[in-house]
Amino acid sequence: MKNYDFAEVEAKWQKYWDEHGTFKASDDHSKPKYYNLVEFPYPSGHGMHVGHIKAYSGLEVVSRKRRLQGYNVLFPIGFDAYGLPTENTAIKDNIHPRVVTDRNIELFTSQLKKVGFSFDWSRVIDTTEEGYYKWTQWIFLKMFENGLVFRDKTLVNYCPSCKVVLSNEDSQGGKCDICHSDIVQRTKEVWYLRITEYADKLLEGLETVNYLPNVKLQQQNWIGKSTGAFVNFKIKEFDESLRIYTTRPDTLYGVTFMVIAPEHPIIQKYRDQITNIDALDAYKAECAKKSEFERTQLVKDKTGVKIEGLTAVNPITKKEIPVYISDYVMMGYGTGAIMAVPAHDERDYEFAKKFGIDIIEVIKGGDISKAAYTGDGEMVNSGVLNGITNKKDAIAKMLDELAKLGCGEAGVQYKMKDWAFNRQRYWGEPIPIVHCDTCGMVAVPYDELPLKLPPVENFEPGTDGESPLAKIESFVKCSCPKCGKPARRETDTMPQWAGSSWYFLRYCDPHNDKEFASKEALEYWMPVDWYNGGMEHVTRHMIYSRFWHKFLYDLGLVNTSEPYAKRTAQGLILGTDGEKMSKSRGNVVDPNDVVKQYGADVLRLYVLFMGDYEKAAPWSENSVKGCKRFVDRVWGLQDKLTDSDDYSDALRSNMHKTIKKVSEDIEAMKFNTAIAAMMTLLNDMYNAGSVTKREFRDFLIILYPFAPHITEELYEACGFGGVLSEQEWVSWDEALCVDATVEIVCQINGKIKCKLNIPKDSSKDEMIALAKEQAEIAEAMAGKSVVKEIAVPGKLVNIVVK
């Protein structure tokens, strides 16, 4: 036997699979299907790092196993290639982003192929290709047609460094998701997708899918549905009312003041009648200056100004109450105005203490002289509500009262906001809308799609948040599709998340130029059976794509209401220093280096063996060597092969147990213990001194999804017939997973005294009797009385004595 030349063997089988189309998803729709999806990468100039490899290796193993189980497997890959880093490289090096993108895709493709992933390379997607983004624009126009696209001039998140408007999802924590600089709030007219219209559907859909619990929870929190009531408070001085949203209408009797956001429109409406308008303007200006960071730092110190000239009237008590402006009330949530109940809300309490406002207790249970009480209790000082002890009843009763008075009704609110859908940059899908002075916003006709990106000399964004496209007159100038008069094209492009919001549908039918995918292909392949990716996409890509899919479902264009039946997430690979891998820290591991030095099979095994798949774990070069040793020992096993076509007595139950363990662990994503079980089996095979043909063949099959190259090679070298990737997955016999005898432990008062080999089906009485015969047990029991005897079949005997 010659030494294992992994470079030669891996190249050989990668070529074989490629030439034979081994992993092409079949068009034969009579076979049972399985659709595994991994998040397609953004092709950056740095190439892939080992984190990508781990992210794809999980479902890679599942895909290879499924094929052996007889499924028609769709395991596609593509590139989510629009985005700022590519554009920034283009600007810096003065190369067209198309060229940069093609170069990066080529780099990623060669890396992925070297690892031997079983992707269907005939279905590769590139979101920046005309044949693809045509359909991204097409879906956008469908949304436009159905009233889900609108423009609005409001406060937006703006990144001064990237010079783009960001969605709420892209500015989490007040930082730009692309460059991590501080976000500022700006008033700007931008595009929105009405995702809030789907808030309830997105929430309800979570009940029907199999996602990791924390994935569901994060989405629920992001959508942030709350139920409560809208209440109108009359303004004494004018024929006007101030509408608020509250989750606690039961506390209406405790309202002693109101607070509105500094930007609330009522201030502008009555600015001539408000006597301290200068003070209000000054406060508003001060708030606008504060960064997101400062606002969160000042949580404990409430500020605000009383509005002189506006007095509100509590609709239930008819009492007159003051109105304040304060930045602890946000214009973007609810109605931008609140009723303040200082006795039972911590923020209102702090505000009332600072401004010397009355605090009226309406729920018993706390000490409101010390702090706000937010718990439950008996209603007091609350007129018709007095004596009610249940919050639900109190709310219901109050809603009745409000209805009678005609000044309020039940309502719901969401934290999720509409999706700011635009970038003021070049490298994105052009938004296919024309602005006409006569007709307003007009859709580009469907037969003119794709609306192509024009050639540009200079990709630099404009200074005042304008897209580079705005500078290209030939692009901007057009005629209105409706009335034919001169008009202007929209120059914003779509955000990075557009292309990835429907890519899983395109994989079903990637070369279709008549539809985004044929109905037949969608019906066969959808939904995605298993989707794996990173936790960082849970509240963006996942929600966005579920929204697009549900929209298409409502139009009858897709056949399932949810795109993903199951969602899991892999943990990060950290650097050897235990820190997140990053270029600046210099702790990034390049998969190419590992493949070159140890081989693709070793890399694949290690990223799955290094720890719990869902948890973060640091890279360790030494542990990579451990996997290399394992692979070499597998290679060496061919020298121990006997002629027998059956399992040997020595290894029979071991084989069944390991096949069972590996089969089940793959389904549970416990790849580390699956590999450990195969290592144990391999050690046992070496200890047995020989291995039968059947044992070796079955071992190669269960190892194949993890280490496909060496197993294919050995399968061929041992003459088992055919190629391994076309064999069937092995089954196990539950009855043969148990040994004839088992080792049990004998304990006295829970302390181990001795161990004992007994027949596996011994009864409890037999076990206890046998245990008592043991010298160690007899000795420990001498002179003591037995309190209790416990026997657990196959495990232990415990005798409690006194």
Place this chain on the structure above:
RNA sequence: GCCGAUGUGGUGGAAUGGCAGACACAGUAGACUCAAAAUCUACCGCAGCAAUGUGUGCGGGUUCAAGUCCCGCCAUCGGCACCA
């Protein structure tokens, strides 16, 4: 502040309430070698010569039996963050 997760040897990590530390890494000793690497064999939680004791973040509890279940803390990580 709220929500969630995690806490086990020198390291990564295993353990349907039933022998804690599987599997691997590192380490120690030995074999092979002129030598080294590779490989193979043995040992390998801590304390102790040993018998033995002790041990899964901390403090309680349930149980014949707790890493695992319950109560109360602490720490680390992640998400949200004045959401009315």
